[in-house]
Amino acid sequence: MESFGARLKKKRVNKGLTQDELAELMQKSGKAVISAWEKNRTAPCLLDIRKLAKLLDTTAAWLVDGAGDDTTRIPIGFTLIRTKELIELQRQLIKKQGQELRKEK
Known part of the structure; x- marks a missing residue:
């Protein structure tokens, strides 16, 4: 069985x-932290494990003990989208709806 x-x-x-790059995304001081985790010299805290799982598109359970699948499951009919992209799409929709309402008047 693989280690963490x-x-x-x-x-x-x-x-x-x-x-x-991962250290920067995790807001850690440098690659030494990631290297220590990968070599099982130290272990990240629970908050870091959750952040790693999110950044690496997996689950905390899989990272910790290999449980389940190594990918985040997305329900059928759903699509993942970054929060910033979703907000931008919502802004565009609101703008378009406003323009259509003004045309109706």
């Missing part, structure tokens, strides 16, 4: 991230 560090490294590499 091995699973972390697998997901990081699959996402095309360097240790430095």
Whole structure:
């Protein structure tokens, strides 16, 4: 069975991230932190595990003990979208609706 560090490294590499890049996304001081996690020298706190799972498109349970699937499950009929993109789409929709309302008057 793979260790936490091995699973972390697998997901990081699959996402095309360097240790430095992941450290920056995690707001850590440098790649030494990520390296220590991947070599099982130290372990991240629960909040960091949850953040890692989100950044690496997996679940905290899979990172910690390999439980379940290594991917985040998306229900059928749903699509993941970044929050900023969703907000921008909502702004565009509101703007368009406003324009259509003005045309009706």
